[in-house]
Amino acid sequence: MLNLPFLRRRRETFGLDIGSSAVKVVQLREGGGGHRLVALGIAPLPPDVISEGTIKEPAVVSDAINEAVSKAGVKSKDAAIAVSGRELIIKKVQIPEVPPKELHDAVQLEAEHHIPFAIDEVFLDYHVVGKHDGAMDLILVAVKKSKVTEYVGVVEEAGLSPAVVDVDGFALGNQFELNHPDERGEAVALVDIGASTMKTNVLRGGTSIFARDIPFGGNNYTQAIAQHLHIAFEQAEAAKLGKDVGIGWDAIVPALESISRELSLEVQRTFDYFASTADSERIAKIVLAGGCAQLPGLADYLSSTWGIPVEVARPFQRIEVPGAHTETVAAAGPALAVAVGLGLRQAGDKGS
Numbered sequence: 001m002l003n004l005p006f007l008r009r010r011r012e013t014f015g016l017d018i019g020s021s022a023v024k025v026v027q028l029r030e031g032g033g034g035h036r037l038v039a040l041g042i043a044p045l046p047p048d049v050i051s052e053g054t055i056k057e058p059a060v061v062s063d064a065i066n067e068a069v070s071k072a073g074v075k076s077k078d079a080a081i082a083v084s085g086r087e088l089i090i091k092k093v094q095i096p097e098v099p100p101k102e103l104h105d106a107v108q109l110e111a112e113h114h115i116p117f118a119i120d121e122v123f124l125d126y127h128v129v130g131k132h133d134g135a136m137d138l139i140l141v142a143v144k145k146s147k148v149t150e151y152v153g154v155v156e157e158a159g160l161s162p163a164v165v166d167v168d169g170f171a172l173g174n175q176f177e178l179n180h181p182d183e184r185g186e187a188v189a190l191v192d193i194g195a196s197t198m199k200t201n202v203l204r205g206g207t208s209i210f211a212r213d214i215p216f217g218g219n220n221y222t223q224a225i226a227q228h229l230h231i232a233f234e235q236a237e238a239a240k241l242g243k244d245v246g247i248g249w250d251a252i253v254p255a256l257e258s259i260s261r262e263l264s265l266e267v268q269r270t271f272d273y274f275a276s277t278a279d280s281e282r283i284a285k286i287v288l289a290g291g292c293a294q295l296p297g298l299a300d301y302l303s304s305t306w307g308i309p310v311e312v313a314r315p316f317q318r319i320e321v322p323g324a325h326t327e328t329v330a331a332a333g334p335a336l337a338v339a340v341g342l343g344l345r346q347a348g349d350k351g352s
Contacts, residue, residue, distance in 0.1 A: 013163045014039065014072075015171075015342030016065065016079035018151060020050040021195035021218070021291065023064040024336055025072040026343040028319065035178070035344070036320040040328055040336075041072030047233060052196050052215045053085020053147075058154045065158040080164035080345040082171050082338060083151055084197050087144035089115055089122075090167070090211040092129070092277060097136050103128075107138065115142045123148060129207050139208055141167060163347035168192065169201035169211040171341030172289060177206055178344060179317040186284035190313070191267060192337060193290035195219050198263075199338075200270055202283065209281070210274045216266050218292040224255040240295075249296075260298060264305045271306075289313035289337035315340040 014027035027039035043064040049057045091114050098106045107126045112119050122142040130137040148165055155162045172190045180188075187209065192199040196217045202210040218240075226236035229251060239247040240256075271283060286308055288299055293312045303310035313334040321329050329336070 012076045013078040013080045013346055014074050014076055015339045015345070016068075016081050016155065016160070017168075017171075017336075017339035017342055018050070018055075018061065018065070018081060018154070019045070019194055019338070020053075020197065021045055021047075022335075023061070023068040024332075024339040025068045025074060026336060026339040027072065027074055027076070028340070028343040034318065034320060037316065037322065037325055037329070039072040039074045040325045041068040041070070041074070042328070042332065043067035043071065047195075047219065047237075050196070053083065053087070053213070055150050055154060058150075058157065061154045062157040065154065065160070069158070069160070077160050078163035078347065079155055079160045080166060080342040080347075081151055081155055081162050082166040082168045082342055083143055083147055084168040084194075084199055084213050085147070086213075086215070087117075087147040088167065088213060089117075089140075089142045090169070090213075091140045092210060093138050093140050094135050095138065097131060097134050103136075107140065110138075111140055111142060114140060117142070117144055121145060127208070129209055139211070143167075164342070164345045164349075166342060166345060167211070168194075168197075168338050169199040169213070170208060171338045171345075172199060173201045173203050173208050174341035174344050175315045175337050176203065176287065176313070176341075178319075178340075179314060183285075187281050189271070189283045189286045191286060191288055191290075193217055193263070193288065193292035195291065198266070198290075200267070202274060202281075204281070210277070212270050212273070214266050214270060216263060218290070220262065221256060221259045221292065221295070224259045225252045228252070228255040256295065260295075260301055264302055267302075268306065283308060286310045287313050289315070289334040291335040293334040313337045 017024040023043045025041040028035045029038045045064050049060045095110050122144055125141045127139045152162045172192050187202055187204040190201045194217045196219050198214040198216050200212050201208055222237045226233050235245050238245045239252050299310045315337040316329050
């Protein structure tokens with residue numbers, strides 16, 4: 001969690017995932033040794049209202065937030081939100097080991113060498129992931145204050161309070177840790193394919209060891225279908241989702257295959273970069289989340305291309321889902337992974 005000045009301890013929060021194609025609300029309650037889904041709401045967003053993590057039309061987003069909260073029936077005003085995109089920097093860095101009381105100043109000094117923004121323009125946070133040979137490995141997180149203000153603004157305009165500001169990739173990790181508590185030995189890569197941004201987070205031993213956002217997402221598939229068949233974006237989106245709009249699945253397969261090859265190359269570049277920074281760390285498994293994770297054949301294609309097991313995220317695997325929400329959860333599935341991760345947060349805690 002970013003250590004932001006407006007955070008203050010509150011009581012009950014809910015996850016508010018402001019994505020580029022939809023706003024998702026998930027409220028969880030812990031008790032009886034597990035978690036239960038108590039509220040769920042989804043409101044669609046028109047294309048390009050949010051592009052690569054930047055909010056282009058704040059009023060439209062605030063209206064969608066209100067719609068999703070209303071559908072969910074959430075009474076709390078305290079939301080856990082997350083940011084992603086170009087103004088977010090996540091890096092693994094190494095500094096000489098220092099006493100705890102000196103760590104903050106040491107990180108501030110080191111951050112100036114790794115962040116392409118003025119240090120007074122960003123909110124900065126860090127997490128120690130290891131110590132060895134007199135050195136400390138840290139995950140350094142910096143996000144431009146203007147980016148946080150942008151997201152906080154649409155939340156407050158909707159009459160809500162941003163009790164937690166997290167990072168999409170870390171929220172993805174939180175839900176994976178809940179649903180896979182026994183998978184802590186090997187490195188697992190979580191890849192959330194949103195509409196315009198793909199978030200990656202590599203976990204090992206319950207800790208994020210690498211995270212990166214890629215400006216590539218489900219809209220690439222939709223645009224390719226639209227161009228291939230000379231149809232409108234909205235019709236192409238419906239065809240991609242398997243809706244009956246007079247277009248057979250076989251007609252869109254060439255466009256899907258072309259973009260899947262591009263997606264594979266984008267992620268492979270990220271994995272290659274990770275390998276160059278991770279001392280021969282090997283990724284044992286990839287878990288796909290986001291709306292595109294359910295594209296028929298995508299997981300199998302990526303698995304055969306990379307030679308690594310690929311599976312689709314099941315964010316509610318260890319969460320009790322009431323009957324009223326089973327249909328929505330089954331349909332949306334991996335697209336709710338970030339929202340579930342945010343729903344696990346409470347103001348004042350310290351996330352991954």
